[in-house]
Amino acid sequence: MSSVLYSLGRWAVRARRLVVAGWVVVLLLVGGAAGLLQQGLDNAVTIPGTESQEALDRLATTFPQVSGASAQVIVVAPEGGSIKDEPMRAAITDGVEALEDVSQVEVVTSPYDKQMPASISEDEQATLLTIQLDGDQGSITDATKDALHEEADALAQALPDGAEAHLGGQLFSSELPKMTLTEGIGLLVALVVLVLTLGSLVAAGLPLLNALLGVVISMGLLFAATALGPINSTTPLLAVMLGLAVGIDYALFIVSRHREQLGRGLGVDESIARATGTAGSAVVFAGLTVMIALVGLGVAGIPFLTTMGVAAAVTVGITVLVSLTLLPALLGFAGERLRPKPSRRARRAAAKAAAAAVAAGDEPEVTRRRADVMTAPEQKPNRFFAGWVRLVTKVPALTVVLVIVAMGALSFPATDLRLALPDAGVMAKEDPARVTYDLVSEHFGDGFNGPLIVTGSIVTSTDPVALMDDIGAEIEDLPGVADVPLSTPNQTADTGIIQVIPEGGPTSAATEDLVREIRAQHDHFLDEYGVDLSVTGFTAVGIDVSDKLGNALLPFALVVVGLSLILLTMVFRSIAVPLKATIGYLFSVGAAFGVVSLVFEHGVFAEALNVTRSGPVISFMPIVLMGILFGLAMDYEVFLVSRMREDYVHGGSAKHAITTGFQSSAKVVTAAAIIMIAVFVAFVPHGDMNIKPIALGLAVGVAVDAFVVRMIFVPAVLALLGEKAWYMPKWLDRVLPSFDVEGEGLARELSLADWPEPGATYAVATGDLEVSSRSGLIVGPVSVRVPDGGTLLVRGDATAPVSAFLLAVSGRLRVTGGVAKTAGLVLPERASSVRHNVAVIDSAAEGGHPAEAVRRALRDKPRVLVVDATETVGDLTARAELAQAVAGAQRAGVAVLLGSTGSAATDLAPSGTPVLDVSATARADSFSTERDQPINVTEQEVRA
Structure with a gap:
């Protein structure tokens, strides 16, 4: 991980203009997709598999008049007046007719309609007009909502002085979240903390830019994804909040490590690469844990929550990508400006050292290096x-x-x-929906803000009206029921509904108890009336x-x-x-x-x-x-x-x-x-x-x-x-894989960058290499050098040490001691990359005819070719073909390692090819394939 990220960081610095341009293009493409595809957000909450949702879905077919979204208009007469007064009656009647003409409105109740009567308060000062709409909450258009507001306002204007009318109800019980200037205060605080921590305005601005870009791209993707399905309105706000937080933090860890390394005198490009490889490894791990936990929200089995988790996880993932690519590029543009300034004492010491060096006759380059070391900021403990x-x-x-x-x-x-689930009661007190909510509670009781619907099939009933009256009367007698204003079959007499007004509000514990009580009576109603009742409605769904x-x-x-x-x-x-x-x-x-x-x-x-x-x-x-x-x-x-x-x-x-x-x-x-x-x-x-x-x-x-x-x-x-x-x-x-978040592997690679010789390249190089099993040392210590295009014969008295050495240098078996490099890559840290550069052929697995397998392997252009168990190639023709294949590999510049038990396979390689005898290094007779990290090794590759 750290090695890959080190390479990524180094590339991002060198190609910084390309990286920045690439992210700008991504930003433009995502922004364009969001503008063209976005379908808007919704506040609908559905939860498949629950009794309330299934009942609501059935009502959409059998009783659509009560299954869709609903709204309420509460009309209050002047002090001492009544809704039955003629001026009130005329205004309300006209208002009901106007509301019924609004698009998507199915029906509006009226206090003067005997078939669909609106609720009237006990003192007759207020009435509650219920507006039933055609469609669920997510399908009601903004135009319909605006029209409802206009008609409600017109009704309020038409009422006598002192009277009032307000629009609210389920349809307006929640609103789309909005970003405000207050959220920006968090970014200002973040900027101040970053300046104090990093000591530079440029360094402090980079994490903020990093986080903002990640969030903007994520939001573009999220709004474009609304074309694929509904997304809850809370989702983007949660993603923004989380994206800003982790984006700033992840960038802070990388930038602070970079400045710490610059303070020790490291070059800019090298410092950026190392910071990406070390702090970047921890960022990847941290980001993965956040993403896994967010995707794990799908455990609940609730679609809107799963969508919320996935959206937030994508935001974190994009933030990690930006931190590992764009941030190193920006650090490259910043260059030396991020290097911490030395203290005055350090500068004075450097000046004295330079003067002393000149007096001593040191070369200018030596003087400059001494000054660089002296002026590096001191790393003092806090x-x-x-x-x-x-x-x-x-x-x-x-x-x-x-x-x-x-x-x-x-x-x-x-x-x-x-x-x-929150309702209109949690909105700001001046919000029209909250005003309606409070007035309903005042004049009718809390339960009218969250009525329940009890429904069931009555297709077998011979007297559906009487049946619904009887069931409604029983439910009205249950504790916690304030009223049953409606108990009726539908027009086709196959489905009945009972509207139940709880004594408590929509989110009260009393209402929860009432829902459970009605459901507890399910078997009673089924035995007594033959009706399979379900409780639904907005409150029951919540x-x-x-x-x-x-x-x-x-x-x-x-x-x-x-x-x-x-x-x-x-x-x-x-x-x-x-x-x-x-x-x-x-x-x-x-x-x-x-x-x-x-x-x-x-x-x-x-x-x-x-x-x-x-x-x-x-x-x-x-x-x-x-x-x-x-x-x-x-x-x-x-x-x-x-x-x-x-x-x-x-x-x-x-x-x-x-x-x-x-x-x-x-x-x-x-x-x-x-x-x-x-x-x-x-x-x-x-x-x-x-x-x-x-x-x-x-x-x-x-x-x-x-x-x-x-x-x-x-x-x-x-x-x-x-x-x-x-x-x-x-x-x-041994069982658990290793996750090197500290970058130890990278540190080892960097320390071995010039090993075994500065500037020299070897196909295979080992220094005191050891391979061990639980039963003891198999091979070691072994030191060998094989140049690019060179050949090495490996022999031993037993199969185990020969195979162990060959598999170790080809990245298939873990090196347990010493130093090893294959194709210039350090083992075991870069074992995965080594395996892509080394072809391994087991002669025994090829039936003693490995030449064709060698030719096939050379088509992939490996850096190193390993042919083990050459002693099993007994046929002279087969050995001659293998020798020709080996010669072809050498002409292609591929290094070749030939392994055999017994005598060295000198007939398969040019005269004078060096021989490595691993017999003297073998310390154990048994060979276990157990290793610290899982490596894909076939039984043919490891023979013991």
Whole structure:
């Protein structure tokens, strides 16, 4: 990974104009596609497989008058007046007729119509006109909505002085989220933090540009995707929020590593490539974890939530691509301007050194190099973070206990957290839909804002009207029912509906209990009346969505926690570190849920955060928050603990590695966390009520995860465990693939760039190479050089050492010791690339006639050809053909390695070909194919 990213970074710098032009073209193409294809967003929430949704789908066929979207107009008479007064009657009658003429309107109830009567308040001061539309909420056009507003306003104007009319209801119960200037405050905070962290306005601007480009391209793709299907209106806002946060953070990690390397005197191009290879590896890992968690939202089986997760995952993926390609190109344009300025003391020391060098007669080039070294900024440990880590690790057991107690207390309010789909009651108090909602509650009761529909097939009934009256009367007697204003069959008398008005509001616990009570009576109504009843309607759909999301929370949590354990075990090669990281993640989630519950359920700081109404939070908040926070938590774990592990594996003690690793990464992690918190908090004060609890939960979760879990709990646990923190069973270490996020492989490659000789190229070069199995050393140490186009005969007394050596240098078997390069690529780090450059032929597998296999392999133009088990080629004609094929390979400039057991195959190669005898290096009779990383090796390739 790190080697590939190093090459990508180097290419991006050299081709920076092409890279920038490429992204500009992508931006234009995506923008054009969005403008041509976008179909707009919707607020419809469907959830296949639930009772309410299935009943609603049936009603669309059997009783379309009540299955579509609906709206309400509440008309209130002047103080002391009545809706039955003649001026009120005339205005309302005209208003109903005008509303019925609006496109997509099916029917409008009237307080003066005996067949479809509108509800009238007990004091007769208010009436509630119900507007039934033809189509679901997503199919109602903006033109229809505008026309409804115009007619409602006209009705209000026609009413007597003191009377009022307001439009609201289900159709207007939610609105499309909008970006405001408040969200931009988060970007300003991010810019300030970046300037303070990076010390340069140019360096600070690059992460912002990186994030904005990723978000703009993602939004273009998202709006273009609306041509393929409906996308919920909350989806783009969530993607923007997450894209800005991770885009800035990912770029920050790469830019800060680049400046750190520039400060040590590294050249610009080389520093960019190394930063892309090292910090870029961690960015890829972090991005993948976020994307996997977001795509995992599909576990809930809810289409709109799956779409939301995929859209956010695509945004993160594009952000990662931009960070790994465009950012290195921009860093290349910035050039030396990003190099940290040396201190005055360093400049004075450099001047003295230069003067002394001139006096001593040094060459100008030597003088310049000394000055460069002297003027490189000093890498001093940060005193604040040094004191921080000493404090939290001084008595680690006490620190751990305090964190557990604090997190438990902060998480406790989460036990009161309730979920529901938001309605008009959470809108701003001056919004017309909210005004209607409040007036309905005032004059009719909360339940009229969320009526239930109970429906069933009555095709076998001989008296459908009486049947519906009887069922309606029974339901009216159930606890929690305020009224049953409508109980009727449809025109064809095959489907009946009962409109049930709950005592509680649409999101109240009492309404949830009533829905469950009616469903609990299902068998009773089936036995008594022969009717299979279902509960549906906008309110019931919201309850079912909340229930399904709540039920999916535990499976999703298990998937996320399991994924966390596996991924972190791969990265840190430890058992304790992943367990500790996962526990810390659960702390962060619990704290986020607890604070959200305090604010939205209990009203703590609700007014300050512009929370319009206390009560349940949006149903998908917990599962979305868990998915996103998982990825972000893994970011901080990787960036912080990977530096500790890097210092530990390079020979430091476990305790010292905690201190040095913390001091190296804590500043950047702190800056990244502050930026993320600022971006998320900016969406809270004036944000949409759908996104507000998610934004607040993410802000709290990130703050707790970065500053409590990762910077207090993690160092304390590692200090408590000591060396045991990095224990990894050998069998597990062999089974799990390695994910080199610290860039150790790249560092080794760079250190071996001029090995074995500067400027020299060898097809195969080894230095004290060793290959081992669990039973002992098979081959080693072996040192050999094979030039491009050269030939080497490898022989041994047994098959195992010969095959082991050949497979090791061809990238098919893991090198366990020493140094090895094949085709200029370091092993085992570049084993995958080596396998693409080396063709391996097993003579035994070819039936003792490998010549044709050699010719086929040469068509792919390998750098190296390996022919093993040549002793099995006993036929003289076959050996002659093989010798000709080998000669052809040599003429093509391909290096050839021939392996045999017993005597060397001198007849297959030119006279004087060197012979490598591996018999003396073999230390074990058995040969196990087990290795640290899975490598595709056939049984014919490995013979033991």
